Amino acid sequence: MARDDGYLLDNRRSEAGTRFEALSALFDDSTFRHFEAAGIREGWRCWEAGAGGPDVPARLARRVGPAGRVLATDIDVSWTETAAAQGVEVLRHDVALDEPPTGPFDLVHARLVLVHVADRGAALRSMVRALRPGGVLLIEDADPAMQPLICPDEHGPEQELANRLRGAFRELLRQRGADLAYGRKLPRLLREAGLAEVGADAYFPVASPQCDVLEAATVRQVRDRLVAAGLATDEExxxxxxxxxxxxxxxxxxxxxxxxxRRPPGP
Incomplete structure (x- = not known):
C-alpha cells in the first residue's frame, strides 16, 4: 500500500501481528473461495499486492505448487518475510508509485489495500498491467459506509459506546484520505479499467471471537490518536x-x- 506517515494501522506496531491473524481467520476462506472460482490451479503465477501478513501468500504457494510462482509485495515486508521459507518471493514495493513487478501474472490479488492508498487509480492500473491476457484481478476492500456499526444490535450503553468509538475511528481514516465507500465502487472501476467478466459479492461476519480480537488490537493501535484528536477519552x-x-x-x-x-485476450 502507498506509504503514508499518517497511516493508522502501521505494520511496525506490535498489534499488527494480532490484526493479521484475526483478519486471516475471518476472511481467508472467503478469499480462497474466490481464487477457486477464478480457476486457480498448479503452476499459476500470482502477485499478492500489499500482502501485509504471511498467511495468504503462504497458502497461495501451497495451492500453485512448486511449478507456480507467488510474489508478495508491500511497503513494509517485515511480517511477510516469514512466508519466504514456504516458497514465496517477497519484494518491498509501493503499488501506487512503483512499476508493476515482472510478470505477467495469472492472478493478482489485493485485500484491504486500495482503500488506504492515496492514488488508488494508479495502483489499480498497475495491477491490471501486470495481468497476462486472460488473467484474473481480485480486489477485496471494506465498505464501512455501507454498514457503519460495529454493533448492529445497539441495545445498550456498551454497544452505543462501541459504535461511537467506531465512528471516531472512521473519522481518523477519513482525515487520512481513506475512501470509506470504496468497496461498492469496485465493479465499476474494474470495468472502466478494461476488464471483462466483472462480478462482485460481499461478506462480513456479524459475531465472531475473531471480531473481538481484531477490535481490541485495532483500538489499542489507534488509542493515542483517538485521544489526541479529542474523539475519545482514555476512560471510554x-x-x-x-x-x-x-x-x-x-x-x-x-x-x-x-x-x-478478467483481462481480455489479445494484445
Missing amino acids: IDRHLASVEAGRLDLATSPMISAWG
Whole structure:
C-alpha cells in the first residue's frame, strides 16, 4: 500500500501481528473461495499486492505448487518475510508509485489495500498491467459506509459506546484520505479499467471471537490518536476494551466487497 506517515494501522506496531491473524481467520476462506472460482490451479503465477501478513501468500504457494510462482509485495515486508521459507518471493514495493513487478501474472490479488492508498487509480492500473491476457484481478476492500456499526444490535450503553468509538475511528481514516465507500465502487472501476467478466459479492461476519480480537488490537493501535484528536477519552477506551474482552458485545466487521474481472485476450 502507498506509504503514508499518517497511516493508522502501521505494520511496525506490535498489534499488527494480532490484526493479521484475526483478519486471516475471518476472511481467508472467503478469499480462497474466490481464487477457486477464478480457476486457480498448479503452476499459476500470482502477485499478492500489499500482502501485509504471511498467511495468504503462504497458502497461495501451497495451492500453485512448486511449478507456480507467488510474489508478495508491500511497503513494509517485515511480517511477510516469514512466508519466504514456504516458497514465496517477497519484494518491498509501493503499488501506487512503483512499476508493476515482472510478470505477467495469472492472478493478482489485493485485500484491504486500495482503500488506504492515496492514488488508488494508479495502483489499480498497475495491477491490471501486470495481468497476462486472460488473467484474473481480485480486489477485496471494506465498505464501512455501507454498514457503519460495529454493533448492529445497539441495545445498550456498551454497544452505543462501541459504535461511537467506531465512528471516531472512521473519522481518523477519513482525515487520512481513506475512501470509506470504496468497496461498492469496485465493479465499476474494474470495468472502466478494461476488464471483462466483472462480478462482485460481499461478506462480513456479524459475531465472531475473531471480531473481538481484531477490535481490541485495532483500538489499542489507534488509542493515542483517538485521544489526541479529542474523539475519545482514555476512560471510554478502557471501558470499551473491558466490554470486548468480557465477550459482552456481538461485534461485526464492515462488509468486505470482493470484485473480480478478467483481462481480455489479445494484445
